[in-house]
Amino acid sequence: MAEIEKAHGIHGTRRRTQFSPPARLSSLPRITRTQRTWCVLLGSLFAFDVVDIYSFSYVAPTITKEWGLSLHSTGIATSSTFLGMFFGAVAGGRISDLVGRRRTIVGGVVLFSVASLLTTFADSVAHLVVIRFVNGFGIQATTGVLIVYVAEMFPRASRGRHQSLLLAIGLLGVPLAAGFARIVVPLGEGSWRWMFVLGAVGIVPGLAAQRVLPESVRWQCARGQVEQATATVERLEVEAERQYGTLPTPVEEPPVLPMGLRELVRGSNARNLLVGAVTMVLVSFAFFGFNAYVPTLLVEHGYSHSASLTLTLVFSLAAVPGALLAWPLVDRWERKWSFLVLTLLAAALLLCFGLTGSAVVVAGCGFLLSMLLQTTTAVLYAYLPEPFPTPLRGLGAGTSNGLGRLSVFSGGFLFAPMLHKLGFTGFFTVIAMILVLGGAVAGVFGIRTAGRALRESTVLSSGTSAHHAVPSLKESL
Template sequence: MDDTLNRASAVNQDIAGRLAARLERLPRTTRSHRAWMVLLGILFICDLMDSNSLAYAAPAIRVEWGLSVAQIGQLTSYTFLGMFAGAILGGRLSDRVGRKRTLVWATVVYSVASLLCAVAPNLAVLGVLRVITGVGIQAVTGVLIVYVAEMYPGVSRGRCQALMLGIGFLGVPLVAVVARSIVPLSPSAWRWLFVLGAIAVIPALVAKWVLPESVRWAAVNGRSAEATKTVERLEAEASGPLPEIVEPTALHERKKSSDLFAPDMRRRTIVATLTVTFGVLGVYGFTSWVPTLLVERGFSTPEALTITTIFSVGQPAGALFGILLSDRFQRRSASLVLTTIIAALMLVFAFTGAYWVLVTSGLLVTLLLQTNTAVLYAYLPEVFPTVLRGLGAGFANGFGRLAGFGNAFLIAAIATGLGFGGVFTTTAVFTLLAGLTVGLFGERTRGRRLEEIGENLS
């Protein structure tokens, strides 16, 4: 029986390698790729709207329920706790049951939980619901970046990740504009921000019927006919003669979670995890706390929401700027340069006394943070083999979100003890550490086939 299973697995690995080679040789994205990108982008818009809704609702929640800054930090930490679980669980499920199925059900989970947040009667109930919301949100994010890595040709993989982020980050100014419009209307108007999360069910249902399963996952898991049909469709849509197929790289059969720390995988896992962890501490330390800390600095809630709405425009712009960088420069080098610039701008933001310097530096920080996110989202799934890609990316993301859970308490303590400048000096240090980690110890991935990077571990 074991010999039969091993032979079947070897056949699946061989078919998967050949289909991946056919997918990688595509000289450009096709009509189907572009249609999928629209749907993936819409799913990501909904995901990021829900992810950011609490930051914009927090000042009003604090006033209505009489919460302290520390309690707002506690509430923020609940989302990160859910994100930790969602990253690990979503990554593992996507490796076991498929990218598509995990994507659809994770979207449904956070949509329902977000809708329930809108009727939460107190901090405890809202906290529990934000944990559940965080599970779904981060599972969706992890699957989206893995799906793009596996379904788009290597020649444009980085640009496609940046494009998906650029579309998705439109959700941030959208939720900011909605918050600026409705939160000041009444003490409980913030609840409508969470109602928005339920609309994600609509694109999830569309994805269930329209989106194909990842070619690489389907082939490795014995669904080669389905995977072959998808590849043939893409080849037919590609105009002009196709390049010769490069000899496929042998795929790994390992599937245990502990394989992430096998001798030939350990360095990649640690570097990816530390990079994401420091990056999360920097990004969320900045974006999640700006509205609340601006109010603490003396701005009114409407003024703080106006400023953060301006900042939010930088999120899609920054991700789209990543299109120019992701496939033009090595991801690790681009990240190091970007994080150095971001850290300097965070220090300007932390200590300036001039209104327009604060607004301009904050906007540039927000923009370049998402440019760096686009670069790292392209990098992260590339360094793991197919059978561990969901889990590997999920582990790195999950550990980062667990650090974000602790960071919520850290930022609250720093805000209380050292104030505005202390908080954003801290985020500058974390951001620079993320760039140094991947820049000095990361893998070279630009222009290489996914199997060449993820499967060659020597």
């Protein structure tokens, strides 16, 4: 019996060699132990990105007081981070298409870690603005490519779930930053600088990524490095056979072919870029519009400043289970429809949050909303890289992501006037409408991606040649 099973395994392995490396990787029934290690490592990198972003928000009041700054000056430093994120997302995405996913991830980690450490030496607003711009550039150059890597290096049946796990691990950086700030910031003048030493520790998992992560199999195939891609897939197949037994026969996927930069703004690629960009702009604006005024609204409903900050911290703890909430649905149901439904639910909670007069209801809605927005983000992150071909996936997803960050940058100048003119009720009503509009754009005009082969340049998932074909509305639906 053992000899028969062994012979069957060899036959199965030989049968799989007839297929391309991406098809073989995509057809793995479940992830291997090695891929679990990748996911934890990628999540750790995301966590230090989150730590660095939140660190500045936690120390900004202290810096403002120590340096005698105006709120305007502090706002400029905050805005410079998001402006850097825009350029980092676009540049990082394109760099990853040219030199590889792993190199870009590691390079982005080194850049934001060094920039975080240099923040500890800041002695002026100008210095802070410049270094926060560089920091934002490195952060988004990293996170934008992390989601591309997961899309390309995990099986098609579970890549969405592992995007949600990546986000959940990363969001652990929020309580980590909050807890560390609670310890070091009260220590005395200048103690806030230690927050950015914590952010610089991200270089440790970054260097580990250089050793542990292989290059993306799809990127290697697009660059003609088929032997290297095959070697990576064979190692995973051997591991998967030991864990799960005989592997299923792959279904061949569209070939990964080189293509020019201008193809991003042609045919179906142009449509998918427009859908991704508009969705990210609207959803990011609404997301940060909510986060920007949570503490203020809580105070308006009778909570003390201390209680308001405590509730905000509790809301942040809802982020991790919120991301994990996407796990059972992101690969089971079509992503664009899941995303639309989630935005509708979040919008309803936004209306309750802004319209109710009850302090208890505000607190409850705030917690649920903080959770649900991260569920929505997990589904969106899973979807964002999938409509683009491999040679342009980094740039396509990065441009969409970057424009979303640019909308947050603009929100820094728009939120306060909106709140002043509309009041809390009007402000959160508009934010809810913007969120629903973002969900509708993806739901109506987005393409189906859940459980399907990633799209490539010349072939639709059905195998039909379509180098410049624009998906019809029927295909989208």
